[in-house]
Amino acid sequence: VPYAIHIKKPTDLIATTTLSDQIDRKPDPFWDAFLANRYFEVIDNPIMYAKPNTESFEINGITVTLSLFSPNNVYKASDLKNRMLKMMEAQKKFLGDVDSTKEYNILLYLSDVNKPDAHGFGALEHHTSTVVVLPEAMDIGRLEQAMVDVVSHEFFHIVTPLSVHSKEIQYFDFNDPKMSQHLWMYEGTTEYFANLFQVQQGLISEEDFYERMLGKITNSKFYDDSMSFTEMSKNILEQPYEPNYANVYEKGALINMCLDIILREKSNGEKSMLWLLKELSKKYGTDVPFEDEVLFGEIVQMTYPEVDTFFKEHVIGDTPIDYDVYFSKVGLATKDVEEPTGYFFDGQVPYMDVDVQNDSVVFIRENIELNSFFDDLKLQGGDIFKVINGEEINLESLRPIIGESFSWTPETVVSMTVERDGELVSVEGKVGQPVKKVKKIVPLENVDQKIIDLRKAWLKD
Ligand SMILES: [Zn+2]
CATH class of the missing domain: 1.10.390.10 (Neutral Protease Domain 2)
Structure with a gap:
């Protein structure tokens, strides 16, 4: 059963659709008319009305x-x-x-x-x-x-x-x-x-x-x-x-x-x-x-x-x-591969977080993969920063330390005291070059040419 669809429209809107407008009638700026040969064509050809913005x-x-x-x-x-x-x-x-x-x-x-x-x-x-x-x-x-x-x-x-x-x-x-x-x-x-x-x-x-x-x-x-x-x-x-x-x-x-x-x-x-x-x-x-x-x-x-x-x-x-x-x-x-990251930030994402109730409580985020900086110092997710390099830590006092960290070299030594399960834990060590572990799909070395050709066929065909 063919369908004729008539739509009354504001004159500043135009229809975009793959539905046929082959209906024998005079053009009318207030009315559009479309023809569908069967109901399936009605649902298979959406119409969008909008101000003209088309290429x-x-x-x-x-x-x-x-x-x-x-x-x-x-x-x-x-x-x-x-x-x-x-x-x-x-x-x-x-x-x-x-x-x-x-x-x-x-x-x-x-x-x-x-x-x-x-x-x-x-x-x-x-x-x-x-x-x-x-x-x-x-x-x-x-x-x-x-x-x-x-x-x-x-x-x-x-x-x-x-x-x-x-x-x-x-x-x-x-x-x-x-x-x-x-x-x-x-x-x-x-x-x-x-x-x-x-x-x-x-x-x-x-x-x-x-x-x-x-x-x-x-x-x-x-x-x-x-x-x-x-x-x-x-x-x-x-x-x-x-x-x-x-x-x-x-x-x-x-x-x-x-x-x-x-x-x-x-x-x-x-x-x-x-x-x-x-x-x-x-x-x-x-x-x-x-x-x-x-x-x-x-x-x-x-x-x-x-x-x-x-x-x-x-x-x-x-x-x-x-x-x-x-x-x-x-x-x-x-494979797990190592990629460079920052001491306190991985790109835009901080390794630490702040207690929403109390911004003097800044802690290392839990349930994330920490970088080598925190790992090497044996710090853990959930540890609350108390003192870094002799400075008592809250959100305000941590900022300049993060700023300084951009000019740290691998040889720079840092000392930290954190609170872990109600106990104070002090650590000290070189900050090193911070890296993170990421999973990657990587090409294997020393594989047959046949296998390399297969990969080419797969990705470059
Ligand atoms: Zn799909």
Whole structure:
């Protein structure tokens, strides 16, 4: 059943939408009219009304329109145009021939967090557009990076689930939702691609990419790492699965990273998750859903027994993934490395804190990794500073000491008395060169050229 949608509007607002306005009628400044061929087109083509703030650009045959609402006129669409252009060009290059849309709209709603305005930040994908909500208060650097990460994620949803998806999605019942077991792919593959294309296309460095993957490993541990991903997906609207949902963006992406490495390894660098998704989208597609139960079997048939084992252990099964096993296949490992830091501050973040009730109580923060300065002096989280270099310590008197510390050399000697569990403890020693331990994914030395080539195929293909 076709739908005609008529919208009465103030004359200073314009509509941005991929919905067709091919309705045979005279133009009217007070009324817009749109045509949808069926109900699905109504929900798949959002419309944003805003004061004109729009930029369009062409990328290999796609017309991209960026329309922006900025309540306090902080941003113009032109501020973001170049970065979006570069990013989507890279995405098209990464995807190659998989995508066929001719038109893509980015509808960006910036919200004023100081007013009753949108607070749920994020985005939603559609076949030919995405709606993004972000705070207007972000500075341009963070806004650009957020747009790159968010819009690329949403755009990759064109591959899955918009193209490759199961019957649960094709015939989605909004009143009585039946969930698919394949969130590892719908969200996981998408989020993985949104990071992988950035390193493959040179938008971020390999180190940046490793840091992002490590961040996902760290974040994934805040969720239940021993929960079957398929069981979680199937029951994602219920307890105890629902609070683990956001892990689809963390462990979900990592599952795909491991599978990608397995495919590269077994095919001498030739096959990848992108290859697999392209194959699946040839077989299925926008109008041809797969059976939820048979997808794993089909993927295994197209690939290798190791993929079957991985699915059974870590996606269907509940065994946590030892990521170093997969990193080692491409000559990488997670390692503790030392990085320079400050005596009292790690960048902007202090190693100490002040009692909110009483600012003469300054103590070393608990439950954080301390730097070598505190470690070497055998100081601990929770220790309250009493005296430093003969000076009684409160918030005021600590400031000049922190100031002086910037001119300390490793040979400088410091003496401190702290209160620990009601007892006074005095320490004295050289301040040394302060370093902190950080986990990093680093290339292993003395590995075979074959392994280095595999890593290249993975990140530079
Ligand atoms: Zn998503």
